[in-house]
Amino acid sequence: MKQKVVIKSNKYGLIVHMDPEGDYTAILEELKEKFTESARFFKDATMAITFEGRVLTKVQEQEIIDLISDIAHVHIVCIFDTNENTERLYQRVVERNLEDMPKKEGQFYKGTLKKRQVLESEKSIIVLGDVEFGARVISKGNIVVLGTIRGSVHAGAAGKKDAFIVALSMKPQMLRIGDTDAQAQLIYVRKDEKPEAKIAWLDGERIYIDPLTDQDW
Template identity: 40%
Template sequence: MKNSVILKSFSSGISVIMDDTIPYEELLADIAVKFQEADRFFKDAAVAISLEGRNLTEKQEREVLDIITQNSRLKVLCLMGRDQDKNIKFLGIQNNLSFQKDENCGQFYRGSLSGGQSIETENSIIILGDVCDGSYVWSAKDIVILGSLTGEAHAGAGGGLNHFVVALEMNPSALKIGSLSYNIQPQRTSLWGRKPKSTPKIAYTCNGEVLMESITKELLDGFTL
């Protein structure tokens, strides 16, 4: 194994630094051994994971997380960061995250995502801030943004279509629910060059497509976070 996998602890998280020169299958085996050896130290802690040192596809990221959970008692709450400054931004995000102990509850992130920051979680998430252009939110369940969405959002990323994305200002660069993508429309401007007043909106699936509508009490009655 020879230092092909290095683990570093952060507040509420573990950074997994991987060798980018060895074959991928060999790396997976080394990760399994590393977390088996570290199990006595980490025990059943609830943590976020940051993967560093090697570019991985989304499929490979999920395979690595599977290896970690299969070879340890860790409760992996989410995968953090995809940008070049992953380690620094991971720390910044961790300082703002509040994880709920109840598995049926969602997670909260206090602050805005910008400059390529990203959050990935298996739970529903409520973001108390903006998701700016170039940033990315991935949730296996629902996403609620108490701010503006100009970046990317993917709800129901585990494959479920019965999920939604809510934002106080909805202008995503890309939006998906399950396997369905929303058809982004060019933003309209008035004759005086002003953007129309934004209203809170919800994106959800219906009859095999993603719809986006202004939020009403009647519409929300059909959704549960």
């Protein structure tokens, strides 16, 4: 009998492949069965998830996330598609942050930060959304934005010079690492420039912004 659900796991998270032609209710039942059997392997883990095989509605995505969280006690922080660039970012985010960050309120922020909103954290923080113009994110550690930065971000706010800032698209109003501000010409983005994941890092007294794929972490 053909499996309607195949679950793969690695140190980056979970990949759930679902039969594109299978009945959705039957898929839910098989998901429930598989995660019940494997709950002891995932209990209290913090990870992201990727859905493959079929297009899900937002309601279906949330239903599956709730099912997995309730049965396997998995803390799912975000959903990723199978885009290659996003996958690279995901791997770096997890390797450099999730494994070293205990699960604590405030280290993951889900939603878009709008004008005049300020988000501050004692630890590295991952924003699951955009930072709009006029919004600010301040962290004593690293800042990862799984969206676009249009506002102001300050990583290493306690003087940490090896902090970094990562975003899927970086068009910041202000960028600061430690006690150093990025020069205006660095954060200027041409209108015709293709959005891509970038990393901002401090080398001496200068902040560099490079495509994330250029970094050999």
